[in-house]
Amino acid sequence: MAVESINIHPLDKHLRVDRIPTLYCPGCGIGITLGAMLRALDKRINEGLIDPNKIVWVGGIGCSARTVFYVRYDAAHVLHGRAIAFATGVVLANPELLVIVVGGDGDIAGIGGNHFIHAARRNIDIIVVMITNFVYAMTGGQVAPTTPRGVKTTTTPMGNPEPPLNAIKLVLALNANYAARASVTTPHYIENFFYKALGIKGFRFIEVISTCPEIYGRHIGLRDPVEMYNELKKRVKYKPKPSIEDADIDWEKGIIIGEFLERNNPSYLELLRGVYGK
Amino acid sequence: MISREHGKFRVTVIVDRCKECGLCIAICPVKVLVRSSIENKYGYRPPEPSDIEKCIGCKLCEYNCPDFAIFVEKVV
């Protein structure tokens, strides 16, 4: 049981260590992402800026969303695609809570796409971390909204005919206060961006480009975790103040990471206080 | 647990958390880690800081381990 286990790893106090090892396949990027997020959170808590009792993690369904299994905080593992809707209710009902949503690209931008759009439009006070692994991993490798064209998946055996969705571009068209992209090959950027997001109000979005050696790796011939990691690492480039055009994801030309958007529009809670007059 | 240290840094591997993905071994810029020959309770072979003297304390293994299985501390 969580409370009885001894903490060994520096992040153990944030983890339900009795549920570790995670269910993730060896070398899966989701664990790297979670580690980086927890380091950022740890810093903010140590700075005294965040009360650990007021943090709520919300995940839908998918490998990525399952991160909420492992955090020793209030957590909700809800319906596929509905994490943002659930999170919206949480933060509006108790604005003291810091609400963190984690999910895969299918969960957040596929089935949950409508909630994603409207939460960003409303500038709802939540942080959404979307882990893009280019595939529906948990269900065994079907095409995802982010799968690049041409890739053979279990439901596109002749190659994916569809152009992918670019979540960063989508968020840039809405009313969010923060949008950034990092990669599991750059955990320090995940940490930095998440740290930054923790200090901002309104809708904050971080896309983490991840490796799924088990499923996506098999689709693209990079089954070995190290090989997949290295191939992604080669393609990822940090750019200060990247433009909208830089948000394109192109496996051949490379993937730009960085902070695409940072602003201080009134958040939904602030807007509400405005019209409610308090 | 496997723990090795030199004057400045200590590297610890929590053996039963490791899934033998090899990321830590590959990422280490000074090649401190090698795959050990022991098997953990799930049958995975965790890394071993065999060349600990070279460790520069960059923590890349810690940050890139998806399974919270390895970490680096400053020796005080």
Next chain:
Amino acid sequence: MRKTFASGNIAVAEGAITAGLKFYAGYPITPSSEIMEYLAEKLPKLNGIVVQMEDEIASINAAIGASWAGAKSMTATSGPGFSLMAEAIGLAVITETPVVIVDVMRAGPSTGVPTKTSQSDVLQARWLAHGDYIVPCYAPWSVQEAYDLVIKAFNTAELLRTPVIVLSDAVIAHLWEPLTMYDQGEVEIINRKIPKGTEITLPYKPDPDLIPPMPIFGKGFKTIVESLTHDERGYYAPHESAYRALITRLNLKILKRLDYIFDYETYNCTSECDYMLLSYGSTARVTYIAMLELRRRGYNICMLRLKTLWPIDREKLVNSCKARRIVVVENNIGKIYMDIDRVFKDREVYSAPILSLEPPSLREVLEVISIWL
């Protein structure tokens, strides 16, 4: 106590406010929209939140989230939106989340006749989501009862940590009648139990009443709200023993309180009735008149009206009246009839279905009943 004149939709909203509503999320749909519009004016002044979400799926999921954040929450809709809420009702069941869902029935299937009445969602209310569960369901027949049963719905939700459905319809929604509303202290208001202390390791360990105290967010409980089949820790438990234990408890905790949930009224029932009319919701209004008319014509007939559509207390119902012949009058193809037929195994139970977009007329009702007299 305050006396006023209100519509059924307003009564629903006022009942929720009396019960302690603090969060409402919804999406416009006829004939339920006035509930949200009315609350949007009133609730913010009472420290509550009303938000129009992007769809009904978002609405109910937000309401569930708000409940976990400690707020009494509600959503209201009509058939098409109710259909969209199916999956989340299951989420509320398995996570044991108190939440009230009002379905103002209109004619379907599909878009149907948005402005016109029906009682065709009565089985949908019962079995909307997949899986094995019991969700209590109440059906008011008047403006006053819409108010009263919404309060009861909140109390049931809080007491048993369950979603509760209130089935109104287009007739009740737009009917204006006198309404008596209660002030604080004049009506019982039940609030969920919350665990004592801080971090808990067994958030789903029930008390003797089979209900675990609800470790709401933000109190240091480190709670796990889990949509997967889980054990008492809230950990995924894909094995038969945990599955059986959970499903059994989720159902039993409701059945154990049948005494609280199940309610009905009888009219002119003696121990020697020949016939009994059985009805519910808005259709019971004209059925009641039909019963009086048939008595005037010399029939030894009574009436029973269900206030609770589900779960049904079979024993109570069987003992409610001795009538040999029972005619079930409802504004659909004959749905609750199927239950009544099963409950009264040794009697003659007949279905008197009406498919009427308007409140059925006395003549219509007498016609369908007379076939069986």
